[in-house]
Every structure is written in structure tokens, then in C-alpha cells.
Amino acid sequence: MENMIQLLKRGAVALLFGTMLIACAEKPIQRTDSALQALQAAKQAGAAEYAPESLRVAEDEYQKAQEEITAQDDTFVMTRNYDVASAILVKVIADAEKAKTEAITSKQALKSGAEGAVVLAKTSLEEAKNQLAQAPTGKGTQADLQALRGDLQAAETTLAEIDAIMAMEDYIGVKAKAESVQALASRVNEQVAQAIQKTGKHKKA
Amino acid sequence: MLSWLFVAWWQADRLPTKFPPQLESLDHQAWSHGAEVYFLERYRAFHQDIINLRTQWRREQVRWWPTANTQILQATYQNLLQEGLNLLKTSQHEKFTRLQYLKTALESERRQVTHLRTLTGSFDVRQNLRALSVTEGLLNQAASRLQQNHDEQARLLLEQARESLVPVESQAMAQMERYGTASQLAKWNHWVTSTLDWSTKTGGTVIVVFKASRQLVLYRNGKPLRRFSIELGFSGLQDKLQEGDGATPEGQFHILQKKGPGSTKFHKALLLNYPTNEHRRRFHEAKVTGRLGAHRGIGGLIEIHGQQPNGNSTTNGCIALHNADMDAVFHLAKEGTPVTIVGALQPNNWVVKVRGAISDHTRQRIALPIGSPTFRYR
Structure with missing residues (x-):
């Protein structure tokens, strides 16, 4: 009989312990850390600028995961369940990685576009300088030549600014500046060509 | 239950x-x-x-x-x-309204640059040409940003463009101002009237040059005989003060010397008696007051001449005509023929119109929409 009672007692303790083990689900702390790291990595890759939409999706999901964790924290200890929060955090990690990849790809594409525009701008500027050296000179051309030199000086100043903003990875800004240089250089080319056509001669080299 | x-x-x-x-x-x-x-x-x-x-x-x-x-x-x-x-x-x-607004502002600033560029060859804008180029560069960058719907970056670039335009506008408007002032117009009208009165009284030939409309008119008996298009110095609409300023002098002159082919490289030429006593007085006054450096010269050799051998039409301050027109003027003019050079006679001349357009733009320029969250359109 005593053995029976002892057995029942042990059984009850084991049942209680087992129930507590099942009911007391663990907070997804590690997964939260991983999600935060993934978000941080996406931001460091420039997602805020180059993949803002995807980053926003990941951040919104992270907010939802936190809400879910808080909600579970507020419930009775035996009924807590962090499975949903955990699943959302898995999605956050995936979304953040997607944002990171998108940012890297987009940045690379913009970088290539910007570098291409800079090469084009430099070529146009060199052409314009050579063209201006061939421009007809003589009485009364000072104002025209000065205007064209002004264009080229402005273009050169803009081109010199490009390195600094390239280092800051502002590729959209680089492209805009390079296009501006090209526009000024093209105008010089056109105007010198018109002057040559008008006077019918090049300056002697 | x-x-x-x-x-x-x-x-x-x-x-x-x-x-x-x-x-x-x-x-x-x-x-x-x-x-x-x-x-x-x-x-x-x-x-x-x-x-x-x-x-x-x-x-x-x-x-x-x-x-x-x-x-x-x-x-x-x-x-x-x-x-x-x-x-x-x-x-x-x-977003749509901001982009539209910025596009309109961009186009408006581009028009302003065009207006200011039209002054090249009329007023001394040499100091400003680089600023205009810089402005155009900034406007081009703003346009690129607008194409990508980056309104805030476009706004910042437009602001910078405006800042670089302001001193150019001020200087240009200051140079053009006298074309609209009553006292200056009265002076020019007086010179032309007295020249034409002399022509009427003596039946003689006179030449009047209207710089703003770029015309040379030959009068006889006080009546217009022939009208020709001309080109002036690279700052031609300004009054000449010193050597190399590219301005075409204003005043009442006469022809000192007729230069036929072989005596000039500009087909034919009529040398004027610039500088007159009045020009010398102003030149010395400018030196005394420090407006001009001590080693500056007053300039000279102001002529009415034909086309340049290199085909350029702009001069350093002379009045240039097509060779065929120069033949006609040369034929009718003599040594001693009065030549009066004025800016304009009417208050609604070309310079006043351009100045008005530039000034209107500066007045109508309103604050660009700024970012969050204060910008409102009405």
C-alpha cells in the first residue's frame, strides 16, 4: 500500500514536471538576435537607399514578431507559445537577406551605370578641350571663347567633385554630375563646330 | 441553459x-x-x-x-x-505636385539662364560666364534627379543653382539699368535730335547708330535714307570707358578718316574721333576715383568697318557691317560726317524688355517646396 502511495506521488510529480516542461516554451531569443543581425547586415549593405521597400517589409515583420512575443509574455505561463513569433522571425531573416541581396545588386548596377557615365563624360570633356583648341580666334571672338571656356571650367570642377561622391557611394549623384559634364562638353563641341562651319577654317595648330 | x-x-x-x-x-x-x-x-x-x-x-x-x-x-x-x-x-x-512644381521651377531657371546668356556679346558678362555654366551644370543634375523622382535632391540642386544665379542677375540688371532711365534716354534723344536738326538745316548726311536695335541709319536732310544691320563690341551695349572693355562708345562723333581697301583689313573703314574730350574727362575721373587702375588706357581706333577677314562679326568696340552695306555707307560718308551713337530712343527697347524678363523672374521666384512636413501649396 505504501509502495502504491509512493508510486502515485512520484507519478504526480513526474506529470507536473512534464507538463511544466511542455508548457513553459522558451522565448526565441537567439532567433531574435539572428533577425536583428540580418536587418543590420541589410542596412550596412545600403538597403535603406538601394532596397528601401524590401527593408521596410523585413522591419515591419520584425515589429510584428516583437508584438507577438510581448503578447505571449502577457499570457498565463502554462499557455505561452512562441511558435508564431519564431515563424515570423524566420521570415524576417529571409526578408532581410532578400533586401541585402537586392541592395547589393541594385548598388552594383548603379555603380556600373555611374562609372560608364563618368567615362563618357571624361571622353566628351577631352574632345571638347581639343575642339576648343581648334576654335577660330580673332577680333571679337573673346566673348564666345570665354563663354566656352567657362563651360569647360564648370565641367572640370564638376568632374573633380565626382571622386568624392563616388567614395561616398552616391552613384545616383555621380551619374547626375557626369551627365551634367557631358551636357556642357557637348555644347562646347557643338558651338565650336558651328563656329568652324561659319568661318570655314580651323585655327592653325 | x-x-x-x-x-x-x-x-x-x-x-x-x-x-x-x-x-x-x-x-x-x-x-x-x-x-x-x-x-x-x-x-x-x-x-x-x-x-x-x-x-x-x-x-x-x-x-x-x-x-x-x-x-x-x-x-x-x-x-x-x-x-x-x-x-x-x-x-x-x-509627390506629383512637388515633382510638377520642381519641373516648372527647373524650366523657369533654364529660361533665366538663357536670358542671361543672350547678354553675351552685348554686356560685359565675362566674370559671370563660369557662374552661368555652373548653374547649368546644377540644373542638369536637378533634371537627372527629377527623372528618377528624387524630389528632395532635385530641390537642393535647384536651390544651389538659384544661389549661383543671384549675383549674375544683380550684375546684369545693374548694367542694363540705364537703358530704362529717363535721364539717359533724354540725353540720347537730345543727341539724335540735334544731329538730325543739323542734317535738316544743312541738307547734309549724318549717321546714327542705335546700339540696342543694332542698326545704323543714314540720314539726309533729316530724313532716313538707308538702314543697315550692324554688329558691335563684345560688350557693345555698354558705354566705352577703357581699352579692351569691348564696349562701343556713345556720343556725338565725326568721321576723321576714310580707309579704302588696302588701308584696312576690314574691307573699308571710317575712323571716328573717339575719344572725345567728354570721354577723356570721364576716363580721368574713373582713374581718380579708383574705378580704373592707374595703368589703364582709354583705347581708340573706333571705326565703322566691313567684315573681318576671319568671318567673325563681333568686334572689340567698333561697328561692323556686311561688306556690301559698308560699300554703300563708305560711298555716302565723308570725312567730317557726323556720327551719333546712342543706346536707344524708346523706353520699351530690347534691353528694357530683357531686363524686365530677368527682373520678373527674380520677383516671381518663390520658395521651393521643402521636405517634411511644412510644404503647402496654398
Whole structure:
């Protein structure tokens, strides 16, 4: 009989312990850390600028995961369940990685576009300088030549600014500046060509 | 009793198990269209309301028995849905309006640069040519940004462009001002009237040069005989003060010397008696007051001549005609023929019109829309 009672007692303790083990689900702390790291990595890759939409999706999901964790924290200890929060955090990690990849790809594409525009701008500027050296000179051309030199000086100043903003990875800004240089250089080319056509001669080299 | 409770519980109004995604989707769309940039406080309140609603929604779902809160939450959901739609619509409109506004401002600044560039060859804008080029560079960059719908970056570039234009505008308007002043116009009218009176009295030939309209008119007996188009110095519409300023002198002159082919490289030429005593007086006064350096010269050799051998039409201060026109003028003019050079006679001359356009632009220029959240159109 005593053995029976002892057995029942042990059984009850084991049942209680087992129930507590099942009911007391663990907070997804590690997964939260991983999600935060993934978000941080996406931001460091420039997602805020180059993949803002995807980053926003990941951040919104992270907010939802936190809400879910808080909600579970507020419930009775035996009924807590962090499975949903955990699943959302898995999605956050995936979304953040997607944002990171998108940012890297987009940045690379913009970088290539910007570098291409800079090469084009430099070529146009060199052409314009050579063209201006061939421009007809003589009485009364000072104002025209000065205007064209002004264009080229402005273009050169803009081109010199490009390195600094390239280092800051502002590729959209680089492209805009390079296009501006090209526009000024093209105008010089056109105007010198018109002057040559008008006077019918090049300056002697 | 138990079955009644079960039926009541079963039929009770419940919230959907999953928080409906439409509201979150609207939040995302409104944010994408710049709601946070243009309507910061309103957007943040909306976003926070969604978070709060979601939390309450979750709490409500874990209750055993639905309460009156269910209906309140559903009503809140509907209200937020409406606010989200409004926010999205307003943000879209705001973005569109800002982009349109900036595009208009960009075009307007480009027109201003064009106006200022038209002064090249008329006024001394040498100091400003680089500033104009810099402005154009900035406007080009702003245009690139606008193409990508980057309104804030475009606005900053436009601001910089405007800043670099302001000193150019001020200088240009100062140079053009005398073409609209009554005393200057009266002086020019007086010179022309006295020259034509002399022509009427003596029946002689006189030459009058109107710089603003770039015309040379030959008069005889006080009546116009022939009219020719001319080119002037690179700062031709300014009054000559010193050597190399590219200005065409104003005043009452006469022809000192006729230079036929072989005596000039400009086909034919009529040398004027510049500088007159009046020009010398002004030149010395400018030196005394420090407007001119001590080693500056007054310049000379101002002529009415034919085309340049290199085909350029602009001069260093002389008055240039096509060779055929020069032949006609040369034939009718003699040594001693009066030549009066004025800016304009009418107050609505070309310079006044251009100055008006530049000035109107500066007056009508209004603040560019700035970022969150203060910009309003009306």
C-alpha cells in the first residue's frame, strides 16, 4: 500500500514536471538576435537607399514578431507559445537577406551605370578641350571663347567633385554630375563646330 | 441553459483569426509614396494606430467570450482603412505636385539662364560666364534627379543653382539699368535730335547708330535714307570707358578718316574721333576715383568697318557691317560726317524688355517646396 502511495506521488510529480516542461516554451531569443543581425547586415549593405521597400517589409515583420512575443509574455505561463513569433522571425531573416541581396545588386548596377557615365563624360570633356583648341580666334571672338571656356571650367570642377561622391557611394549623384559634364562638353563641341562651319577654317595648330 | 450559452457563444461576433492584411498593405503603400516624408506626424500616428489595433486584436482573440470590444476594434479597423486610403491618395498627390512644381521651377531657371546668356556679346558678362555654366551644370543634375523622382535632391540642386544665379542677375540688371532711365534716354534723344536738326538745316548726311536695335541709319536732310544691320563690341551695349572693355562708345562723333581697301583689313573703314574730350574727362575721373587702375588706357581706333577677314562679326568696340552695306555707307560718308551713337530712343527697347524678363523672374521666384512636413501649396 505504501509502495502504491509512493508510486502515485512520484507519478504526480513526474506529470507536473512534464507538463511544466511542455508548457513553459522558451522565448526565441537567439532567433531574435539572428533577425536583428540580418536587418543590420541589410542596412550596412545600403538597403535603406538601394532596397528601401524590401527593408521596410523585413522591419515591419520584425515589429510584428516583437508584438507577438510581448503578447505571449502577457499570457498565463502554462499557455505561452512562441511558435508564431519564431515563424515570423524566420521570415524576417529571409526578408532581410532578400533586401541585402537586392541592395547589393541594385548598388552594383548603379555603380556600373555611374562609372560608364563618368567615362563618357571624361571622353566628351577631352574632345571638347581639343575642339576648343581648334576654335577660330580673332577680333571679337573673346566673348564666345570665354563663354566656352567657362563651360569647360564648370565641367572640370564638376568632374573633380565626382571622386568624392563616388567614395561616398552616391552613384545616383555621380551619374547626375557626369551627365551634367557631358551636357556642357557637348555644347562646347557643338558651338565650336558651328563656329568652324561659319568661318570655314580651323585655327592653325 | 448550457445549450443556450453554447448557441450564444457560437453565434457571437468574432474577429477574423488573422489580422486582415489590407491595412498593413495600405500602410506600406502610403509609406512608399512618401507619406512619412510629406506628412510625418500624421503618418506616424496612423502607423502607431495600426500597431495598437493589432495588439488589441490579438488580446481580443484569446478571450473565451467575445466582448463589445470586438465591434469597437472592427470600427477602428474601418476608420484606419479610410485614413490609410486618404493618406495614400494625399501622398500620391503631394509627390506629383512637388515633382510638377520642381519641373516648372527647373524650366523657369533654364529660361533665366538663357536670358542671361543672350547678354553675351552685348554686356560685359565675362566674370559671370563660369557662374552661368555652373548653374547649368546644377540644373542638369536637378533634371537627372527629377527623372528618377528624387524630389528632395532635385530641390537642393535647384536651390544651389538659384544661389549661383543671384549675383549674375544683380550684375546684369545693374548694367542694363540705364537703358530704362529717363535721364539717359533724354540725353540720347537730345543727341539724335540735334544731329538730325543739323542734317535738316544743312541738307547734309549724318549717321546714327542705335546700339540696342543694332542698326545704323543714314540720314539726309533729316530724313532716313538707308538702314543697315550692324554688329558691335563684345560688350557693345555698354558705354566705352577703357581699352579692351569691348564696349562701343556713345556720343556725338565725326568721321576723321576714310580707309579704302588696302588701308584696312576690314574691307573699308571710317575712323571716328573717339575719344572725345567728354570721354577723356570721364576716363580721368574713373582713374581718380579708383574705378580704373592707374595703368589703364582709354583705347581708340573706333571705326565703322566691313567684315573681318576671319568671318567673325563681333568686334572689340567698333561697328561692323556686311561688306556690301559698308560699300554703300563708305560711298555716302565723308570725312567730317557726323556720327551719333546712342543706346536707344524708346523706353520699351530690347534691353528694357530683357531686363524686365530677368527682373520678373527674380520677383516671381518663390520658395521651393521643402521636405517634411511644412510644404503647402496654398
